[in-house]
Amino acid sequence: MGWKEKILRRSLWVYHLGTGACNNCDIEILDVLTPRHDAERFGIKLVGSVRHADVLLVTGVITRKCLPRVLRVYEQMPEPRVVVAIGACPMEGCVFKGSYNQAGPLDKIVPVSLYIPGCPPKPEAIIAGVAKLMETLK
Amino acid sequence: MARKTVIPIGPFHPLQEEPEHFTLTVEGERVVDVDMELGYNHRGIEKLAEAKSWQQITFLVARICGICSTSHPIAYCNAVEDLCKVEIPERAKYIRTIVGELERIHSHLLWLGLAGHFLGYNTVWMWAWKWREPVLDIFEALTGNRNHYDMLLPGGVRRDIDEKNIPWIKKEMDEIKKKLDMITKAVLDDPVILSRLKGVGVLPPEEAKNYGAVGPTVRASGVKIDVRKDDPYAAYDKVDWDVITCENGDLLDKVVVRILETFESIKIMEKCLDALKEVKGEIITPIREFPPGEGIGHHEAPRGETFHYVKSDGGAGPIRHKVRAPTYVNLPTCKVTAPGCQIADAVIILAAIDPCYCCTERVGIVRDKKKEWLTQQDLVKLSWEKTERLRSKYAR
Structure with missing residues (x-):
């Protein structure tokens, strides 16, 4: 294991990317950071720039206007990088499946490490998912 | 006259949960104009x-x-x-x-x-x-x-x-x-x-x-x-x-x-x-x-x-x-x-x-120079063609 992977498993810094979501998964992500759930206990921190991030949280069906930008954000991320798909939308489209403006699913565009299903997933599910992710990084 | 500077905000900005693009035109510290661009969240x-x-x-x-x-x-x-x-x-x-x-x-x-x-x-x-x-x-x-x-x-x-x-x-x-x-x-x-x-x-x-x-x-x-x-x-x-x-x-x-x-x-x-x-x-x-x-x-x-x-x-x-x-x-x-x-x-x-x-969210107008009138089937076909094109361009 290289030193980069060793660093990665301690404290995950996440960057949140909404790509045509209904806002709900985005709110639940913020909810995870607020006092009741408080993900900062595990060292998880929301950062303002993708260049500081270890994990990319993607929500929403990938709309056609967002598609090139998703890839650009992904390429700006430093390695080692992890992509997490939150909610049903980036996985298969949820109720928006079949829409003319949907260019997903996410795993056709970038490699995805973790899927957290739900519409929206509960904060507990998001924390459980990220805890599993941290296990796999060890 | 002071020089005008343009400050882009977004589409992916740490303060906004949703993708949205704002263009602020500023003179020094003062905002003189604001413009916005929609369409990142359009799901049809x-x-x-x-x-x-x-x-x-x-x-x-x-x-x-x-x-x-x-x-x-x-x-x-x-x-x-x-x-x-x-x-x-x-x-x-x-x-x-x-x-x-x-x-x-x-x-x-x-x-x-x-x-x-x-x-x-x-x-x-x-x-x-x-x-x-x-x-x-x-x-x-x-x-x-x-x-x-x-x-x-x-x-x-x-x-x-x-x-x-x-x-x-x-x-x-x-x-x-x-x-x-x-x-x-x-x-x-x-x-x-x-x-x-x-x-x-x-x-x-x-x-x-x-x-x-x-x-x-x-x-x-x-x-x-x-x-x-x-x-x-x-x-x-x-x-x-x-x-x-x-x-x-x-x-x-x-x-x-x-x-x-x-x-x-x-x-x-x-x-x-x-x-x-x-x-x-x-x-x-x-x-x-x-x-x-x-x-x-x-x-x-x-x-x-x-x-x-x-x-x-x-x-x-x-x-x-x-x-x-x-x-x-x-x-x-x-x-x-x-x-x-x-x-x-x-x-x-x-x-x-x-x-x-x-x-x-709204979406822009679809224009095709070859045909004057586009039927619903044409629009759907055009749309799927573009999606496939984008998919194959960015797929890995």
């Missing part, structure tokens, strides 16, 4: 609705927006009931009002927290979101979901409210009232916060009317419009409540209007919960036939009037479904409020209308 919901049945669309429109996820269904159900000329049961009306008002409480608390975050006052964010959690617990007890309540169907509601939950809900509401009182005193007596909010981003009443703005944005400027009062639906004409307005139209008034509205919502809710003890009976009138014609429905969402229009040919689903969300008319008021302010204030001014871009 109106088109999707044409392929679904009347009942299914209730769940589709709930997913237009995560924060107002019962406003759109209420407006849509009003439209369908207008089309079918159906009167919903009395108990369903009260339950709809309770869910609608609970949503307003949760949405205003959410905005209050975000506004604190935008001001760099993260304590307010943490407080407001902590106190929002009991509201979500109530939602979970009443509807089964924390968000995306899916409580409505055309003709009524899907779940009844259990009597034994009512005392607990009232207790939680009392707690929220106490905490809101505390935050109101703590935040609005703070001289730093006051100097950031007072007299900043003023929206005069004439301009608010010119832009056709709705909801708390325009009520803060002193214009008394509220769909719940002007064209009552559900149980809003059966309980006694007031429309909250302020005079100045600055950021402080927008905060005050929302906080006072939260108290008002708690009042409406408590009265409806009391009424539930007397009003018993069915909660849904099954609708079997959807006649040809048109129907309109609206609802006062936390951000303003949500409007739905449906057109039917007597089939299993609408042939046209039109949605107009409040942010679509509120967003352009930034053209009035933002110029003249400092760059540091721009973010809170843009956020003061409580923007919800996922409700608002």
